[in-house]
Amino acid sequence: MTRYIAIMSKDQDSDYGVHFPDFPGCVTAGSTVEEAKRMAVEALAGHIALMREDGETIPEPSSYDEVMKDPDNHGTFAFEVSPEDYDPSVRVNVTLPRSVLEAIGKRRNRSAFLAEAAREKLAQQKHPA
Incomplete structure (x- = not known):
């Protein structure tokens, strides 16, 4: 099962935001950590489905170490998401x-x-x- 690194962050007056370094523009949010994680699975599955429809190449997952080298990801929470976990x-x-x-x-x-x-x-x- 393919798993991608998701990055979760939260500003003081915002929901929990999630983005995927391997998929620029694939973002979601939730009012709780659990909701943000559920939304991340749905967002990633939908993003990949649209990429396939458009004939785009799906990237190989970056490693945790590669993702965390980016200074913008410091102080965030990283977790893995598999698009196969999406169950609409x-x-x-x-x-x-x-x-x-x-x-x-x-x-x-x-x-x-x-x-x-x-x-x-x-x-x-x-x-x-």
Whole structure:
């Protein structure tokens, strides 16, 4: 799996910004570190898809040491991102009892809750007790 170095930084009055040294112009941001990391995967996958559509060459990943030689990257947080990790969401229409839907809504984002519950159930079925 190909992994590229992403650089995250944050100014005092801004979101967490992410850019990719191997892909000038590929930038994203998030209000939390976790959101910025999720957005980085989506941004990189989309950027590479557009490059392929345009017939551009996809660069080989730079090493951490190469990326950190750039003084602009000092004092930042570097992490690896694989475009293969992108798993786009798909809108679905489901029918649930109102009480179940209301209970889910009180806990957290409905979509996130249902996705997590489905993953847990699928994992249980792979490894029955």
